[in-house]
Amino acid sequence: MVQIKSILTSCALLASFAGGYWLADNGWQKKAGKERADTATYIAQLSEQHRKKEHELAKNAEALDRKYTADLSAAERRIDDLSADLATGPKRVFVRAKCPSGSAETSASGSVVDGGAAELAGVTRQDYLRLVRGIAKQDAQIRYLQEYVKRQCLRPQ
Numbered sequence: 001m002v003q004i005k006s007i008l009t010s011c012a013l014l015a016s017f018a019g020g021y022w023l024a025d026n027g028w029q030k031k032a033g034k035e036r037a038d039t040a041t042y043i044a045q046l047s048e049q050h051r052k053k054e055h056e057l058a059k060n061a062e063a064l065d066r067k068y069t070a071d072l073s074a075a076e077r078r079i080d081d082l083s084a085d086l087a088t089g090p091k092r093v094f095v096r097a098k099c100p101s102g103s104a105e106t107s108a109s110g111s112v113v114d115g116g117a118a119e120l121a122g123v124t125r126q127d128y129l130r131l132v133r134g135i136a137k138q139d140a141q142i143r144y145l146q147e148y149v150k151r152q153c154l155r156p157q
Contacts, residue, residue, distance in 0.1 A: 060151055068144035075136040083129050093120045093128055 085091035120128055 057152055064147055068140055072140040079133050086125055093125055
């Protein structure tokens with residue numbers, strides 16, 4: 001009888017341990033399931049924030065692009081107008097220059113024969129316009145990149 005009692009006691013203890021484990025395991029599973037759901041919600045929120053931020057950055061980049069493309073186009077128009085004015089004659093490009101003292105163009109009295117201002121030749125004038133156009137383009141690109149870095153890269157998060 002003592003033996004049956006000890007077997008029954010052992011079975012009862014084993015059953016209570018199994019029941020306790022099952023209850024504890026069930027609680028852990030519920031807690032883990034809740035944490036998984038909370039984590040999934042948090043990830044979804046982060047993804048939405050990231051999507052909104054990307055959209056905002058893209059919109060800002062497009063606005064910058066439109067602004068500096070318009071600035072570059074305006075500079076190109078001004079240079080085209082200058083080119084047309086130089087070709088037709090209303091405007092000239094003058095060069096500050098000094099004639100050497102021993103020049104063949106000096107008269108016997110030592111004065112300069114033609115005292116007019118030095119002006120660029122046709123080919124040189126085109127080189128000048130090409131350089132002005134390149135400088136304007138590079139200036140617009142540098143201003144665009146500086147503004148892009150300020151607005152897109154260095155802005156507070």
